[in-house]
Amino acid sequence: MTVHRKLLINGEDVAALSGRTTEDVNPYTGEVYATVAAAGVEDVTRAVDAAEGAFEAWAATSPFARRRVLLAAADLLDSRAKEAAEVMAGEAGGTVPWAFFNVALAANILREAAAGTTAPRGEVLSAQEDGVLGLAVRRPVGVVAAFAPWNAPLILGIRAVAAPIAVGNTVVVKASEDAPIACALFLADLLREAGLPGGVLNVLTNAREDAAEIAEALIADPRVRAVNFTGSTGIGRIIGIHAARHIKPAVLELGGKNAIIVLDDADVDYAVDAAVFGVFMNAGQICMSGDRILVHQSIAEEFTAKFTAKVAALPAGDPSDPSTVIGPLVSVGAARRVADLVTDAVAKGATILTGGGEPQGAVHPATVLGGVTKDADIHHGEAFGPVCVIATFADDDEAVALANDTDHGLTCGILTENGTHGLAVADRIHTGIVHVNDQSVADEPQAPFGGTKSSGYGRFGGRWGLEAFTTTRWVTLATKHAHYPF
Incomplete structure (x- = not known):
């Protein structure tokens, strides 16, 4: 039976404004596994509208409430390992052991992000002036554009959104054309069921021929304040150029040799x-x-x-x-x-x-x-x-x-x-x-993950991932009146 999925915008499953859909093919059988909505640029705007509208309330939500959502989503993911494996096999040809590994690590990424909600978010500074308290406070950046790849869809789909959400951002995730359900919609369903408010996480799926236009429109939207991308070095260069053109920080985890x-x-x-x-x-x-x-x-x-x-x-x-x-x-x-x-x-x-x-x-x-x-x-x-x-x-x-x-x-x-x-x-x-004394493949949610040279820059994981999606604000409090020269 073919699966049919829409976009997720503001907590609702909605069709693309154009009404277009695109096919998601099983690589082993060659049969159509699913049809998904094919977003256009107008749908990008809708998704960013929703993320911007949800930001202030989500940023003001207590860390403990954010933690409850992330922990509940982790437990839901663990409980649906068999379903996750079926989706990964159907969309991207993922084997059963690989799927179960994805489930276990993705659930632990959620738990690590949940722990990070109450991590210290700043420092007390030594101020130059007497009687002044100086603070360096980390704040959420706002709307984050995330790009989720197909090859480890649960791990990398969750990694794209968990840390930004944990520290109070809202997210618009552009799903891979090769695994839009596993890397985004399936995970968004779990977070929604776990209590994530509408608009905090929005999912765009698109036809392959529209990918470049959708990505550029998402990064270019002035309300998007940071970008994270995992994928090939070639596409990562393009994403990095777009982010730099609009002066937006990016975390890029790219290819390896x-x-x-x-x-x-x-x-x-x-x-x-x-x-x-x-x-x-x-x-x-x-x-x-x-x-x-x-x-x-x-x-x-x-x-x-x-x-x-x-x-x-x-x-x-x-x-x-x-x-x-x-x-x-x-x-x-x-x-x-x-x-x-x-x-x-x-x-x-x-x-x-x-x-x-x-x-x-x-x-x-x-x-x-x-x-x-x-x-x-x-x-x-x-x-x-x-x-x-x-x-x-x-x-x-x-x-x-x-x-x-x-x-x-x-x-x-x-x-x-x-x-x-x-x-x-x-x-x-x-x-x-x-x-x-080990091989090259390993990933742990509390460790800094990323590369050098053409393998990208920035780090996912642990406190490094949380810091990547916050900005530092300098705050001072004068405990006595200052003297001014005029």
């Missing part, structure tokens, strides 16, 4: 297990996925044999089957793009160690490449699919040089049984995140 480094003192079997997870979870469609496995030459032969054997045995196919590891990519076109990367690499000298071949619809085989040359497209470009490159290094200096040889700087995993060795290497890696 992440390395998993296997040092000579690693436990090989553990390193294999870690690297397979870090590369192939969600078919490699995670910004933190390990595109590159860098292995010390002394253990490269053993590691590569065990790694490729494990990859070759990964179950692939139907995302609704709990045993599936390699589900479909988000679209047939995405699978074709990955296949073209592999073909290009082989044409330029690479060797397929396992996998390769033609995708079956949106399902691309788990693939490992060796001998990739610098002129191959996959050498610098983000794969964002079930494919990785293995390369070797002779010493730490070479490992660091290889890991840093990218315009991106999101995350890195360093596998070693020697913590001090791992930390010494980690200190030289140019990423916003690094994990010693």
Whole structure:
């Protein structure tokens, strides 16, 4: 049965003013999973109207009341894990384990945001003048424009809105065209049921061909005071340009070209297990996925044999089957793009160690490449699919040089049984995140999350995420009359 959804504006499900809708396709079956309203620029204005109208009351709502809503939404999300998994499979081909991971982390992001509602919001300053009390007070910015992606829809959809709402902002979220229900409407339903007042969270869905116009109109609205975006570096550059043009702060969490480094003192079997997870979870469609496995030459032969054997045995196919590891990519076109990367690499000298071949619809085989040359497209470009490159290094200096040889700087995993060795290497890696004796994929709601270089700027998570959606106001209170020169 096809699902039908409207926009969410001011707490109500409403059709687009034009009456247009757009299709949401199941990438595994190719069938229409849902139809959703196709917003126009006029609907952007309606959504911002609602958010602006709700802001003063929500900002004045007690932190304890905001916390109750967020905690209730977290419990509701936990209770609907099976429904969430069905939506993720239907919209974006998410496997069952990936969906349950999304539910658990998204619920904890809500709980962390709830805890942040009563966190300290300022400092007492040392004033220059005698008898003056100086304060630095953090206040909500107002209306926040949020962009929710499809690949980890529950995690990143909640991350886009939880911290802004927790500190008293209102939000207009533009949903991904590839998972508009999972990344926005489903989550908004939970928050509405948990007691979130109308207008605090508004959801826009749109046809793919209208995406650029909708995004630009949302950022350009003068009542929008901050922007957050998670997605590709290419689109992130456009979002950043729009935000800068209108002098609005932005948090941008963009793509990665992440390395998993296997040092000579690693436990090989553990390193294999870690690297397979870090590369192939969600078919490699995670910004933190390990595109590159860098292995010390002394253990490269053993590691590569065990790694490729494990990859070759990964179950692939139907995302609704709990045993599936390699589900479909988000679209047939995405699978074709990955296949073209592999073909290009082989044409330029690479060797397929396992996998390769033609995708079956949106399902691309788990693939490992060796001998990739610098002129191959996959050498610098983000794969964002079930494919990785293995390369070797002779010493730490070479490992660091290889890991840093990218315009991106999101995350890195360093596998070693020697913590001090791992930390010494980690200190030289140019990423916003690094994990010693673990792979590259990890996210915790209380930790600062974000990258450097072309992986973006600003931080989600913990107090850093709360601060990103507040502004600092200097307030003074004179306890005695001042003297003026005239």
